[in-house]
Structures are given as structure tokens and as C-alpha cells.
Amino acid sequence: MFCYQCEQTAKGTGCTVAGVCGKEEQTAVLQDLLVYAAKGISMYAHRAGQLGMQDRAIGRFVIDTLFTTVTNVNFDPERLKKLLDQAYEVKEKAAALYQEACRAKGVTPEKLDGPAQWKPAVDLKGLEEQGRSASIEQRAAKLGTDAAGLQELIMYGLKGMAAYVDHAHVLGEEDDAIYAFVFEALDFLAAEGTDLNQYLGMALKTGEVNIKAMELLDKGNTGRFGHPVPTSVRVTPVKGKAILVSGHDLEDLAALLKQTEGKGINIYTHGEMLPAHGYPELKKYPHLAGNYGGAWQDQRKEFDEFPGAILMTTNCIQKPADSYKHRIFTTGLVAWPGVHHVPNGQFAGVIEAALNEKGFEHDEPEKTIMVGFGRNAVLGVADKVIDAVKAGQIRHFFLIGGCDGAKSGRNYYTELAQKVPQDCVILTLACGKYRFNKLDFGNIGGIPRLLDVGQCNDAYS
Incomplete structure (x- = not known):
């Protein structure tokens, strides 16, 4: 090959x-x-x-x-x-x-x-x-x-x-x-x-x-799903049964949220699914509990530790470990030998697997990040941004985007974000953001210095 x-x-x-x-x-x-x-x-x-x-x-x-x-x-x-x-x-x-x-x-x-x-x-x-x-x-x-x-x-x-x-x-x-x-x-x-x-x-x-x-x-x-709006996303788990949804397919997430209403199951996003929290027709579900884990390359460790079912929608699946192979599912075009494959929108097996797992046994201390700064959200405060630029409060905009890598020591994204001057704003997209999106960058006159504009699946926004 x-x-x-x-x-x-x-x-x-x-x-x-x-x-x-x-x-x-x-x-x-x-x-x-x-x-x-x-x-x-x-x-x-x-x-x-x-x-x-x-x-x-x-x-x-x-x-x-x-x-x-x-x-x-x-x-x-x-x-x-x-x-x-x-x-x-x-x-x-x-x-x-x-x-x-x-x-x-x-x-x-x-x-x-x-x-x-x-x-x-x-x-x-x-x-x-x-x-x-x-x-x-x-x-x-x-x-x-x-x-x-x-x-x-x-x-x-x-x-x-x-x-x-x-x-x-x-x-x-x-x-x-x-x-x-x-x-x-x-x-x-x-x-x-x-x-x-x-x-x-x-x-x-x-x-x-x-x-x-x-x-x-x-x-x-x-x-x-509506235009993304700035949204606070919990990145620590809450007590209860859980399903983790990874990949890019927002429609699969919507179907799963609908099918799990009232079942006592919390839904977490992973990897490329993070922007889902900013879409009004997805964030309206109270059991869309938060985002779990980081970028694609850490999934084997994170999936092993996740105490529920896992649904892979589109790409970024790595070879599943035996410890969680019985509770990971693929759908759509995604497939791996020996892994349960379910038709789009038919998630009864995923739900059953989640109910059979122990789930999270207690709430972790709450930590959050912000997502949802698509074009409509930014244009909605354009006058505020323009005034800050004219007043010299915002000097420059940096875009830090791209895919993360699995090799150790690849800290370029983190170091660049940390070195951006305090009078500058960072726009970020794609999974490289997981290198720094949990850091506190503060704000400039009420405008967050870190604006998450999306992932690969909605960066156009």
C-alpha cells in the first residue's frame, strides 16, 4: 500500500x-x-x-x-x-x-x-x-x-x-x-x-x-437548525446515563436528541460535533449536557473512560479498543470491522447500550467554554467591534485554525494563542482549537478575546 x-x-x-x-x-x-x-x-x-x-x-x-x-x-x-x-x-x-x-x-x-x-x-x-x-x-x-x-x-x-x-x-x-x-x-x-x-x-x-x-x-x-448563537458549553460531566456523539453529522445528533427525550440519558458532543451547542434547534434540548474530551487523536483514551454508549457519525474513528468495542456504534458512511453499524436515525441499540452502562456517578465541578460565534452572531455586535477597533482597544484579529495532530510536543497552536497580545482577538475553527480553547483569554470591552467560529463542518458560517 x-x-x-x-x-x-x-x-x-x-x-x-x-x-x-x-x-x-x-x-x-x-x-x-x-x-x-x-x-x-x-x-x-x-x-x-x-x-x-x-x-x-x-x-x-x-x-x-x-x-x-x-x-x-x-x-x-x-x-x-x-x-x-x-x-x-x-x-x-x-x-x-x-x-x-x-x-x-x-x-x-x-x-x-x-x-x-x-x-x-x-x-x-x-x-x-x-x-x-x-x-x-x-x-x-x-x-x-x-x-x-x-x-x-x-x-x-x-x-x-x-x-x-x-x-x-x-x-x-x-x-x-x-x-x-x-x-x-x-x-x-x-x-x-x-x-x-x-x-x-x-x-x-x-x-x-x-x-x-x-x-x-x-x-x-x-x-x-437556525444560525449559531454564542453559547456557554459545559466541558465537565454531570451525573447520569450518557451517550457520546462524535463526527460531523448534526442531523444524526438531532435525531438522537429527539429519541432520548425523557429517558434520563444525557447527550455529550465530542470532537467535530462541538459547534452543535450553538444551534438554536439543537441547544433547546436540556439533555444536551456538554462536550466531552478533546480532539480526535485522544479518542481511544477518552472513549475508554467514558461510561456510556458512543456514536460515530462521520469520520475520525480510530481502531476501537476491546474495552469499549461493545458500546461504540457507527452510522452513515462510517464503518469499522466488528463494530455495530446502525442505519441513520435508528438509534434504539445505542440508547439500550447507554442504559446498560453505569453512566457518570456524580457531577464534576462545572467548567465551561464558549462557542457559536458564526457570522450572524458577530455581525450582531459589529458596531461594538468597529467602535473597539476605532478606539484602539482591538488592534488585530488572529485566525488560528486547522486540524490537530497526534504527535507529542505539537504545541504550536497553544503557544501562538498564548502569545497573542492582549489587545488582539483570536478567531478559531477546526479541532486544533482543543489545544487552547479551555484557557481563559478574558475579553476586550465585553467582547471575548477568543471567538469560536465553528468546526470543519460549519466554518463557512
Whole structure:
């Protein structure tokens, strides 16, 4: 295997035996093949779209395949095999759509090869062999490391976009133009050109469309749950049965909150789910008790100590320890071999597991942090902020954002936040904030010096 998708990769160059994230070779090569299959689907879908024919179901499936291959989403080989079988069916559907579009326009269909002609092997071993032939190493040998690297840059942008688009779709928001671009970009990658300028151009375009995807998700989040408002969040537990919800999917959290009303179970957020506390339609539930733990890399220790059930919504799952494997659940696209998987919104098993655990036996001393400083909240006090800037009370704004890392000694975020001058305000987003968001930064004329604007799933706000 070879994977350098994330910043945690071995020696900073790439994982070649097993992923630092917990991904095994079998999973890695099956994911490579799934991306290859998505290219084949897109070759047909892109051409059909150019001729005026689209099928949203094809777009949704390609989005699912890309999101599935994001770090710490789906590491279950059997589920990946099922997706690969489905990918072939969707590719044939896209090919038929292209043929239909050609007939309607009176044009001769192109004869496509490469990923467009892929057929899945009959068993896992055969699929693994196919996956190895679609690896980054194979493309680097063929195209050179620069072209292959730029291909991956675009691909990782598409995968991130897929996460936003999938979440937006769950909330009822879609954009055919985004699906069309994903098809275009994957078709471009399937051509395996060597012009670096073309790759750079496509990378920049990917970034532009990704902003549109973030906007789409923001529309879904705020339309469903309201605009975030500044909210105090408890970060110490309270007595009672408990469920911990990690990941990015606010709709899953909403469903769980609804299903646990009146059952004596407290719901805690974890990791990327922290911003949920700022949304009016989520914070209205009194049993949304607080946030537990820190960033993704500490989850094995934190989950082991958490005395309740755990629900993983979208990505950031690490290999579960045996001590809590019986009480951790995945949903949506998330999967891990041997871990209970439940359909979206069907959380009876999670609730039962929580009731069977001891829960927290007493209240810890209360400590809180603030979240919910989205654009509406900040614009609501814009005159106050502007006056403070004009008066010289606020000299500068610092944005400290990004993903945290697992290596010890990575204290850059903390040190930077602590060194920011007292007449400056810190904006923060993503899980790097867990390095410093429990520190007291005070305020400037009533304006908090630390403004938490969200996580990866709602940073657009």
C-alpha cells in the first residue's frame, strides 16, 4: 500500500505497511480501487451532462464513494466490496445515460477506455489486485511524482468537497453544478495528462467549487437548525446515563436528541460535533449536557473512560479498543470491522447500550467554554467591534485554525494563542482549537478575546 492522504502519515512521506490512522493494506487498496471506479462512472456522467442529461442518483453515489475513502471513515473491507459492486452497476447506468444523450443529440458516442471499462473481480483477493494497479505508486511511475502529486492534491480537495456535499444532501440541499464539476474533475484525472499547468488550474477550480459546497452545507445547517448563537458549553460531566456523539453529522445528533427525550440519558458532543451547542434547534434540548474530551487523536483514551454508549457519525474513528468495542456504534458512511453499524436515525441499540452502562456517578465541578460565534452572531455586535477597533482597544484579529495532530510536543497552536497580545482577538475553527480553547483569554470591552467560529463542518458560517 501507499497512502499520504493525511498529515499524520509515517515519517511525513507515506504509509506503506499500515496506516498511522489504523487503515490496513487491504482497506487501502480497496479504497484506491473505489476511487478508480468513481473515475469510470464520471467519464460517462460528465459526457452525458455536457449533452444535457443528468441523474442526481449518480452524483450522490460518486459523492458517497469519495467520502468513504476519507481518512477514518470506512475501514471495513466487506462494506467496501459491496460499494465496489454497486459502483459497477452505477457505471453501467451512467454509460446508458451517455448513450441515451448521444442518441437524443444525434452524435456518435466516444469509445472510452481505462476506468470506463473496469469490471469488478469476483472476490476480495481479485479486487485487491485491481486496487494495486490503481495505486498512487503506479501513477507516479507513469506520470512522474509531480503530476501524480498534483492529481492527489485535486483528489483530496474533491474528497473534502464530498464530505460537505454529503452532509448538505442529508439536510435536503443539493446543487447539480457541484455534481457536474465532480464528474468533470474525475474525468480530467482519469485522462492522466502530464501538463502541470492544467493540474494547477483544476486544483484552483476545485477550491472555488469547494467554497460553494461549504455554502451549500451552511444553508442546510442554518435552514434546519437556525444560525449559531454564542453559547456557554459545559466541558465537565454531570451525573447520569450518557451517550457520546462524535463526527460531523448534526442531523444524526438531532435525531438522537429527539429519541432520548425523557429517558434520563444525557447527550455529550465530542470532537467535530462541538459547534452543535450553538444551534438554536439543537441547544433547546436540556439533555444536551456538554462536550466531552478533546480532539480526535485522544479518542481511544477518552472513549475508554467514558461510561456510556458512543456514536460515530462521520469520520475520525480510530481502531476501537476491546474495552469499549461493545458500546461504540457507527452510522452513515462510517464503518469499522466488528463494530455495530446502525442505519441513520435508528438509534434504539445505542440508547439500550447507554442504559446498560453505569453512566457518570456524580457531577464534576462545572467548567465551561464558549462557542457559536458564526457570522450572524458577530455581525450582531459589529458596531461594538468597529467602535473597539476605532478606539484602539482591538488592534488585530488572529485566525488560528486547522486540524490537530497526534504527535507529542505539537504545541504550536497553544503557544501562538498564548502569545497573542492582549489587545488582539483570536478567531478559531477546526479541532486544533482543543489545544487552547479551555484557557481563559478574558475579553476586550465585553467582547471575548477568543471567538469560536465553528468546526470543519460549519466554518463557512
